[in-house]
Amino acid sequence: MTIDLSLMRQRLEAKQAELQKNISGLTEAHPEPVGAIEASEGPQDTEEVAVDFLETQQEQSLLVNEQALLTEVQSALERIENGTYGKCIDCGQPIPEKRLEAIPWAARCVKDEERLEERNLSITETYDEELD
Numbered sequence: 224m225t226i227d228l229s230l231m232r233q234r235l236e237a238k239q240a241e242l243q244k245n246i247s248g249l250t251e252a253h254p255e256p257v258g259a260i261e262a263s264e265g266p267q268d269t270e271e272v273a274v275d276f277l278e279t280q281q282e283q284s285l286l287v288n289e290q291a292l293l294t295e296v297q298s299a300l301e302r303i304e305n306g307t308y309g310k311c312i313d314c315g316q317p318i319p320e321k322r323l324e325a326i327p328w329a330a331r332c333v334k335d336e337e338r339l340e341e342r343n344l345s346i347t348e349t350y351d352e353e354l355d
C-alpha cells in the first residue's frame with residue numbers, strides 16, 4: 224500500500240474547494256424567473272413556468288448531491304488527519320489503491336459499498352456480480 228497521502232489531501236482539498244464554489248453558486252444564483260423585462264411582456268406562458276420549475280428542481284437535487292459529496296470529501300480529509308484514511312469504515316480492510324485513485328473520498332471497500340448500495344436500491348431485484 225503506497226498511497227501518497229499528501230497527494231490525496233491535495234486532490235481532496237481541490238475537490239472540496241470546487242464543491243464549495245459550486246454550492247455557493249447554486250445557493251446564491253437562485254433563479255428568479257420573473258424579471259422586470261419578462262413581467263412587462265405580459266402573462267408568462269405556463270410552459271415556461273414549468274421549465275423554470277423543473278430547472279429549480281434539478282438545481283435543488285444537484286445542490287443536495289454536491290453537499291453530500293462535500294461531506295464525504297471532508298470526512299476523507301478527517302480520516303487523513305486521524306490516520307485512518309484508506310481503510311474501509313465498515314470492515315477496516317484496506318481500500319484498494321486503484322479505487323482511492325479513482326475516488327479519493329471513498330470510505331468503504333468495494334464489497335461494503337456495493338452492500339450499501341444494494342440496501343439503498345432495495346427495488347433492484349437482480350444484481351449482477353461483476354468479477355474483475
Ligand SMILES: [Zn+2]
Pocket residue numbers: 311312313314315316331332333334335
Ligand atoms: Zn469493507
